[in-house]
Amino acid sequence: MRAIIGLWRWRHNPLRRTTDLVEAWLALAALLLVLVAAPLVGAAVGASAQDALQQAVRNQRKDRxxxxxxxxxxxxxxxxxxxxxxxxxxxxxxxxxxxxxxxxxxxxxxxxxxxxxxxxxxxxxxxxxxxxxxxxxxPLDSATALTHAVLAGFGAAVLSAGLMEGGRRLIVWHMVRRRYARWDQAWDKAGPDWGKAGTGS
Structure with a gap:
């Protein structure tokens, strides 16, 4: 929600920098990925784990x-x-x-x-x-196998959501560092005379 509000707020703001807009779009993209991609990853991992575990249940019932x-x-x-x-x-x-x-x-x-x-x-x-x-x-029973598959799917969804949010934060952190570096360069250009009368500032 913050991402959408951020995009709306920066639409026509005269103080808007390109990095502000990129940061807002990045937050929106990360939000959509967490809401859509993470559950899909969790469902895929859970289904795969369920297939493997149910096969193990069948094998164990046959062999034990x-x-x-x-x-x-x-x-x-x-x-x-x-x-x-x-x-x-x-x-x-x-x-x-x-x-x-x-x-x-x-x-x-x-x-x-x-x-x-x-x-x-x-x-x-x-x-x-x-x-x-x-x-x-x-032998492993079907209910226990299902529980393990659900937990695997949930864990995969949470992990993928965390990785997406971590990636967003890492990108924003690099953007903020570059922004501060540009500010330091601008202050260095202004020099020690910044704000003094007759220095053109």
Whole structure:
């Protein structure tokens, strides 16, 4: 809005310099870019991120399988284990030795984190594995992928708007420096006699 007011104000002003008009047009162009180009950049980045993340969701769902594991024994707490008196979600997870069958039918045995507060031998709990029974992380779900894509698009829009405004400010800063340099040259030409009677000023 300031850009439009600035352009209108400088239209027929006799004190208007070319740099004033350039600065006002630059502010208007930056405003239009922030209002139009930044959202388009954000939408493009968000759509691209959404496509990539949804493809990752599909791949992970195809490659990762939830299987039932059976507790063989609970492992004792180490010196760095969390305090049993606290009530965080992390405390509801225990390290255990467990058996499970891979999706390809091979039996597996190993140390895993069980989502059980007090695991006992024979307790069952779900784990995620690859086709050969190796432990993997839970697959990314569509809602989380969408959230990440929206955040990526929003971040790209904000970043592009910031870059456009930063570019405008940098150009204006260079214009102001040139303006001050011209003023210094004009004062140097006027010399130390400026304002004295009979010096032609």
């Amino acid at each position: 399988h939830q299987v039932a594991a059976t507790v063989v024994k609970k492992l004792t707490r180490g010196p760095l284990a969390p305090d049993p008196e606290t009530s965080t979600a992390r405390d509801a997870r225990s390290r255990v030795t467990a058996d499970w069958t891979a999706p390809d039918g091979t039996p597996q045995h190993g140390t895993v984190i069980a989502g059980l507060k007090s695991p006992r031998p024979g307790d069952h709990f779900p784990i995620w594995t690859d086709l050969h029974g190796r432990i993997v992380g839970r």
